[in-house]
Amino acid sequence: MTATDDTLTLPPVPTPGAARPATLEAEGISAWFGDHKVLDRVSLTMPAQRVTALIGPSGCGKSTFLRILNRMHELVGSAALAGRVLLDGQDIYDRGRRITHARRQIGMVFQKPNPFPAMSIHDNVLAGLKLNGTRASRAERDGLVEECLTKAGLWKEVRDRLRQPGGALSGGQQQRLCIARSLAVRPRVLLMDEPCSALDPTSTRRIEQTIAELSDEVTIVIVTHNMQQAQRVSHQCAFFLAEQGTPGLIVEHGPTDVMFGSPSDQRTADYVNGRFG
């Protein structure tokens, strides 16, 4: 540890009771890859402290929409975008607003767990902070590692082997490690792109439990193909569809119990009941 490690500070701990999680609003989002339009004027509010599930058949633009929510779409050379994404009213695409600002506040967990395999569990949790250039004392770092692993539901399983490599964990544990890594930068929104699709049912339920525990302190948006999972974890759902080569759009969105119990569009009813997709 260098002298400077002690002088810099970690991201602020949220004030107890303060409204840290943010509301995310997508307004009129259209997206293209080259000439191929894949989303058409999609608008959706993802309220703070709520879990929003994005559902719909393969290829309808759910992942593209999710990646637009934290400015990952623009990493693809041929990608273009129209519309606005507001984080508590502030457009993350405003000119002059740095991409790192959005990424720091809006974290992402991917389909396949992607810890740094040779890096220790401890250092994996702190990896995002290091990329941000944030440093802290050893005690602060250790405290943050414990806090984030606890929130991700992994602490008890790894507390005695924090110096072992992240790659030595099971798939489900690796995914929870990735969630802990995302939490370490104290995001206000956590985006999850099919986070359980590579996991067994037990690990899946553990991640779902983690999502339920986290939803008070971070806004969650999750893409899932698993309708039972959408019902178990989400407060609201948005049903995406791209019919016959047309760009994806939201057919219907609303409270999860309504979307599954009495959807207003027949296509939603057919999809949530497994009649297509």
Ligand SMILES: Nc1ncnc2c1ncn2[C@@H]1O[C@H](COP(=O)(O)OP(=O)(O)OP(=O)(O)O)[C@@H](O)[C@H]1O
């Ligand atoms: N990097 C890319 N370059 C070109 N086209 C892409 C790229 N990524 C996605 N697409 C296209 O955009 C459309 C939407 O893809 P997207 O992955 O967002 O759908 P999805 O609903 O998430 O699908 P799935 O459920 O299968 O993951 C598809 O037609 C896909 O082929």
